[in-house]
Amino acid sequence: MAKIKGAVAVDAERCKGCGVCVVACPSGVLAPNVLVNGKGYNYSYMENPDDCTGCANCAMVCPDSCITVYRRKFETEAK
Ligand code: SF4
Numbered sequence: 908m909a910k911i912k913g914a915v916a917v918d919a920e921r922c923k924g925c926g927v928c929v930v931a932c933p934s935g936v937l938a939p940n941v942l943v944n945g946k947g948y949n950y951s952y953m954e955n956p957d958d959c960t961g962c963a964n965c966a967m968v969c970p971d972s973c974i975t976v977y978r979r980k981f982e983t984e985a986k
Pocket residue numbers: 913914915931932933934935936937958959960961962963964965966976
């Protein structure tokens with residue numbers, strides 16, 4: 908059976924830490940980093956990367972288009 912798994916890359920230096928992507932993610936993947944970028948913003952990062960489905964909600968809502976979504980299809984073992 909094939910499953911889709913996702914991953915996102917946040918452009919940390921462009922992120923302004925608004926948190927819109929954090930609340931838009933239905934899987935609770937994203938969170939504000941405790942670290943800050945060069946402008947002093949707590950940029951978003953994947954806190955729970957295993958839960959990302961690649962739905963792209965986060966990328967669609969980001970006002971500055973800082974998020975790139977990757978999707979990967981992989982085969983699961985039949986049980
Ligand atoms: S692609 Fe979907 S599941 Fe993955 S971080 Fe973005 S909103 Fe969450």
